[in-house]
Amino acid sequence: MIEIKNLTKVYKLNKKKMMELRTKETTKKAANDITLTARPGEIYGLLGPNGAGKTTTLRCVATLLTPTEGSVSVCGYDTVKQPDKVRESICFLTNEIKLDPHFSPKYLFQFFGRLHGIDEATIEARRKELFEYFDITDFENKKIEELSTGMKQKASIAVSLVHDPKVVIFDEPTNGLDIITARNVTDLLQKLRDEGKLVIISTHIMSEAEKLCDRIGIIIDGKKITEGTLPELLAETNAADLEDAFFNLYKVHHKEEK
Ligand SMILES: Nc1ncnc2c1ncn2[C@@H]1O[C@H](COP(=O)(O)OP(=O)(O)OP(=O)(O)O)[C@@H](O)[C@H]1O
Numbered sequence: 001m002i003e004i005k006n007l008t009k010v011y012k013l014n015k016k017k018m019m020e021l022r023t024k025e026t027t028k029k030a031a032n033d034i035t036l037t038a039r040p041g042e043i044y045g046l047l048g049p050n051g052a053g054k055t056t057t058l059r060c061v062a063t064l065l066t067p068t069e070g071s072v073s074v075c076g077y078d079t080v081k082q083p084d085k086v087r088e089s090i091c092f093l094t095n096e097i098k099l100d101p102h103f104s105p106k107y108l109f110q111f112f113g114r115l116h117g118i119d120e121a122t123i124e125a126r127r128k129e130l131f132e133y134f135d136i137t138d139f140e141n142k143k144i145e146e147l148s149t150g151m152k153q154k155a156s157i158a159v160s161l162v163h164d165p166k167v168v169i170f171d172e173p174t175n176g177l178d179i180i181t182a183r184n185v186t187d188l189l190q191k192l193r194d195e196g197k198l199v200i201i202s203t204h205i206m207s208e209a210e211k212l213c214d215r216i217g218i219i220i221d222g223k224k225i226t227e228g229t230l231p232e233l234l235a236e237t238n239a240a241d242l243e244d245a246f247f248n249l250y251k252v253h254h255k256e257e258k
């Protein structure tokens, strides 16, 4: 279970960032009093436009950022007080995570498996299963730098899952992937969900949220505006599809900020 309670994250802005954000403010409230609960056996999606605060929220869950206010717990462990316990329970994936280009998928899988203290037989069994799932087996001894973008991404996902985490956090899971690799990834997330794991993702792609997520939390300007299953969101906003639902909410809530 992930429990986010009144999470607020304020960044200090340097001059470059102030220019980028076209602001005179010296701080930016990237997450503003976000409260949500995500449970095992579901895919929870944070849906929002660029700069909404999705990555910030997921980084707080993954112990990579400390909340300015509020708290986050994962599997009952507080991300600030017990970060090591949280890290044992999660994997955090983004498209920016790069494996060392000089090593092979097989070597890296074994290396990280040992780092997690997993026994060799279990490492091998998991490696076989995940590499077969992702069709990496034929490339397992090639160097990462020799692999295609899709294959690199699949290898990094496989390596991230070596410790069989209960909670899978994925920032923009299909960003930059071709449709076949993207499908591979979303199928895997559904498989993990069906095995009873908690999957939480961020996305700005409406169709992805619609198809993949059991519940969706809509984030605009750092705030969670609403949350629910797709039918619940459509009923609430009187919309035919998620895109319409999103725009209906965006019109109201983005204006309020100004
Ligand atoms: N390290 C940082 N320092 C200052 N401001 C930041 C920092 N990281 C993010 N921000 C700002 O905080 C806001 C939220 O950013 P965040 O990356 O969480 O959004 P996002 O919803 O993930 O957006 P995207 O869809 O573009 O990935 C943005 O305005 C961003 O510019």
Ligand SMILES: [Mg+2]
Pocket: 054, 055, 056, 171
């Ligand atoms: Mg982001």
